[in-house]
Amino acid sequence: MVDVNAWLNDLLAGNKIFTPATMAHYWEGLVTTTQLVFVSLIIGLVLAVPLAIMRSSKRKWISLPVYAYTYVFRGTPLLIQLYIIYYGVVFFDGIQESFLWPIFREAFYPALIAFTLNTAAYTTEIFRGAIKATSKGEIEAARAYGMSESLLMRRIVIPSAFRRALPAYGNEVIFMLHASAIASVVTLMDLTGAARYVYSRFYTPFEPFLFVALIYLCLTFAILFFFRFLEKRLLAHLPSQSA
Amino acid sequence: MKKLLSVSLIGLAVAAASSAQARDYDHVRIGVDVPYVPMEYRTPEGELTGFDIELGNALCDEIGVTCEWIEQEWDGIIPGLLARNYDAVMSSMTINDERRQQVLFSEPYITMPSAWFAPASLGIDEANEETLDGLTIGVQRGTLQDNYVTDNFGSVADISRYSTADDMVLDLDAERLDIVFLDYPIGQATLIESEDGDYTQIGEQITEPKEYFGDGFGIAFRQRDEALAERFNEALATLKENGTFEEIHSRYFGE
Numbered sequence: 365m366v367d368v369n370a371w372l373n374d375l376l377a378g379n380k381i382f383t384p385a386t387m388a389h390y391w392e393g394l395v396t397t398t399q400l401v402f403v404s405l406i407i408g409l410v411l412a413v414p415l416a417i418m419r420s421s422k423r424k425w426i427s428l429p430v431y432a433y434t435y436v437f438r439g440t441p442l443l444i445q446l447y448i449i450y451y452g453v454v455f456f457d458g459i460q461e462s463f464l465w466p467i468f469r470e471a472f473y474p475a476l477i478a479f480t481l482n483t484a485a486y487t488t489e490i491f492r493g494a495i496k497a498t499s500k501g502e503i504e505a506a507r508a509y510g511m512s513e514s515l516l517m518r519r520i521v522i523p524s525a526f527r528r529a530l531p532a533y534g535n536e537v538i539f540m541l542h543a544s545a546i547a548s549v550v551t552l553m554d555l556t557g558a559a560r561y562v563y564s565r566f567y568t569p570f571e572p573f574l575f576v577a578l579i580y581l582c583l584t585f586a587i588l589f590f591f592r593f594l595e596k597r598l599l600a601h602l603p604s605q606s607a
Numbered sequence: 608m609k610k611l612l613s614v615s616l617i618g619l620a621v622a623a624a625s626s627a628q629a630r631d632y633d634h635v636r637i638g639v640d641v642p643y644v645p646m647e648y649r650t651p652e653g654e655l656t657g658f659d660i661e662l663g664n665a666l667c668d669e670i671g672v673t674c675e676w677i678e679q680e681w682d683g684i685i686p687g688l689l690a691r692n693y694d695a696v697m698s699s700m701t702i703n704d705e706r707r708q709q710v711l712f713s714e715p716y717i718t719m720p721s722a723w724f725a726p727a728s729l730g731i732d733e734a735n736e737e738t739l740d741g742l743t744i745g746v747q748r749g750t751l752q753d754n755y756v757t758d759n760f761g762s763v764a765d766i767s768r769y770s771t772a773d774d775m776v777l778d779l780d781a782e783r784l785d786i787v788f789l790d791y792p793i794g795q796a797t798l799i800e801s802e803d804g805d806y807t808q809i810g811e812q813i814t815e816p817k818e819y820f821g822d823g824f825g826i827a828f829r830q831r832d833e834a835l836a837e838r839f840n841e842a843l844a845t846l847k848e849n850g851t852f853e854e855i856h857s858r859y860f861g862e
């Protein structure tokens with residue numbers, strides 16, 4: 365461990381911007397960004413499945429509220445949603461005394477809530493599109509076998525819809541990673557926050573922003589390859605589009 | 608061939624840039640980070656005012672140039688100057704060695720201490736490693752207060768960094784922050800003298816060590832604009848002699 369430190373110090377000696385101290389900031393930023401994006405995507409995904417089923421329902425009183433929710437969260441900038449959730453909540457009287465305050469006091473949870481609600485709205489619409497695109501023949505065949513509505517949903521519609529939604533969902537994951545760059549406006553030290561800090565401390569825009577841009581690129585490629593792998597496995601039964 | 612062309616183009620650009628060095632200004636654009644009461648802020652009518660603004664305008668009158676104020680958030684204010692978005696920065700900027708490497712400063716026009724401010728209920732009367740342990744400290748990103756707090760208390764306390772002093776005060780009101788570290792007159796004006804909120808200054812005003820707190824506020828120019836800085840220095844000396852400086856100073860800071 366000492367060797368690593370000495371090696372790092374040697375490597376970083378002679379420049380002011382890539383010092384062990386700023387590296388610690390970048391590392392902290394990478395951890396925050398990853399946590400924020402990963403956790404909000406997981407919760408968003410879990411929320412989106414039932415919401416997408418509700419959204420595809422023929423009963424208006426079930427589908428309309430979900431439509432209103434996705435309309436609002438897809439129709440407004442994520443930055444505005446973050447501002448409202450972070451700075452807006454403190455104007456509710458007594459919020460500081462309520463049990464919710466430990467959550468809203470930190471910058472992390474308001475950002476997590478904003479990101480989760482946002483990605484859940486987009487994912488709901490992606491899944492809903494995929495559910496709607498299920499071929500009539502499959503559904504009729506399932507009905508002919510005497511499947512109930514819920515069994516039909518579980519065995520026929522959902523599995524194939526998930527596969528169809530995969531490429532679009534992969535894009536949403538990458539968009540979410542990029543959108544998370546706004547977290548630093550509410551004092552979170554994410555990757556962009558770390559870059560802004562180094563930028564304002566050493567007055568050099570190029571090094572920190574290029575450096576975190578590279579990290580974002582690496583993360584994006586990792587996501588890209590993960591989804592390509594998934595698509596290969598799960599969409600193998602479909603005729604290849606490019607052939 | 609292409610390479611040759613691009614090399615000679617770069618050479619041309621460098622030559623053009625260096626010939627633009629000695630430039631005479633008759634119109635000076637000044638970058639400022641608003642609001643920072645009472646140094647620079649907008650009146651309810653939307654008019655830009657404050658100590659820096661009034662002094663800056665008086666300096667421009669004295670030099671005989673027209674001045675235009677350009678708003679820029681603090682964390683990008685020096686890069687903005689270097690990128691020629693404006694020609695000077697007059698925005699409560701403390702002169703210190705780190706900044707001297709990037710920009711050219713005028714003579715200091717005022718000295719301002721920094722100070723800790725917190726709700727009276729926090730119940731500490733001095734800020735040090737023990738009393739700040741585990742607290743959340745608010746600072747404006749990239750300020751000397753940020754550097755001081757980061758280097759001295761970064762290991763014991765949480766530090767939240769804000770783009771504007773306004774956002775920081777909002778979060779202090781919201782009880783997200785336990786304590787903030789600010790230029791003393793800004794804290795006085797926005798926290799102590801404002802009616803709502805029960806805030807108090809913690810400990811003495813802080814001006815040491817000089818490594819962080821520097822030599823007072825100066826106007827920043829690009830390194831090559833020595834002539835312009837010199838004109839501002841002369842004008843500042845004149846305004847101090849003829850009483851204009853004193854008159855503006857007393858309007859904002861009394862006596």
